[in-house]
Amino acid sequence: MASPHLALATNKLQSSFGSFTAALNFCLKGMVSFKEVAFGVACVGVGASVGTILILHLKADLLRLLIPIFLLLIFVYTLLSPKMGEGDRPAKLKVPLFYGVFGVGLGFYDGFFGPGTGSFWTFALVSLLGFNLKKATAHTKVFNFTSNFISLGMFLIGGHVIWAVGLLMGVGQMLGAWVGSNLVVRQEVKFIRKVFLSVVGATILKLFWDFLH
Template identity: 60%
Template sequence: MEFEIWQFGVFFAAGLIGGFIDAIAGGGGLICLPALMAMGVPPHAALATNKLQGSFGTFTATMNFAKKGFINFKELFVGIVCTFIGACIGTVLILFIDAKFLKFLIPVLLLAIFIYTIFSPKLGEEDRQAKLSSKTFYLLFGLGLGFYDGFFGPGTGSFWTFALVGFLGLGMKKAVAQTKAFNFVSNIVSLAVFIVGGQILWLVGLLMAVGQIVGGYLGSNMVIKKDVKFIKTMFLTMVGLTILKLIYDFI
């Protein structure tokens, strides 16, 4: 495909804004994917290119969080392995199973998260006692959410953040940081499938990736510097927009 100069500017801006928002609260795809399709990119190519550029954003945010001490990869090893396995299984099964039921179920689950977070004002403000051991948690949610991201995807970051806060007792900042690491793992699995499928627009994807790197770095720094109330507001905003997007797609 051929694009005009101004369209490349749109791609870069979408990557920058998407990476910034995704690093704070997830949901960057709600910006990047529509931008690609608005420029005339076919749906399959848009999905593939979005996964390429998004992987750079999650990687940048993950590395910045790790550098600032919010991620310890040794602690996350079991979760990373389980997420990888789950994403592989989900990516394979999407070829054989109809995802229509998930299109109905996921907005309902996200709405429950949205309501619970609103009515739990202290949620994520500080670390609390975990309800599950870390190994049990990462085994269950790593496999489950890794599978979901490989199989369907929308809202994965929201589910991870909520699960880390609600079941592992993490504060919101640390939960957001760890979410980026798990998102990156499942993104890589999906990206590998798209690369094999040959659907990626490499020039567009790499240009957006530059924006994602800048946005991911700025957004992760914002999480570190801002208070929890700001992060929760961003989180609720992106969960709400994801719910609306999924309902619109379902209708």
């Protein structure tokens, strides 16, 4: 059986393929401006580096219980807010403050543990920066790729990765990410909202199942 660090590193490898493919597609479609996200990317990189260094020395057992609870709150809030993310709204936080807090924080979380990071990013971008759901999803993939790539690099320094498995899963990730990102571009916000709720719900069930077993 692979060690937890090997499993985490291999997951970062395959996730990097998917998040890069989706992020690239969104950038090519003009949904993300690098100038807009540059500071956020830097903050995510700092957080992911620190988080990965810590997970190499600590256990994430407490997060296995807390994160499903946080995701459940997001699920319920989104379910009860049918208009959430339909259009751009005024930001509740200044952009530098948002990325300074959530960029570092979510980057750290993704480096340290990871599950549900995309859902946290999308929710934060919609609720605090006022992004519509399409724009939030596109930006989420850029930040996901950043933390995945930085975390993978830290794991590689320690020699923690199963290349054959990670690369094989990465191919599937690329195909899925390309199809999924194109659906985001073409579909209405209501469709994206349904997918978002489905992904969050499935993640909650998976994390609770893992915790109980």
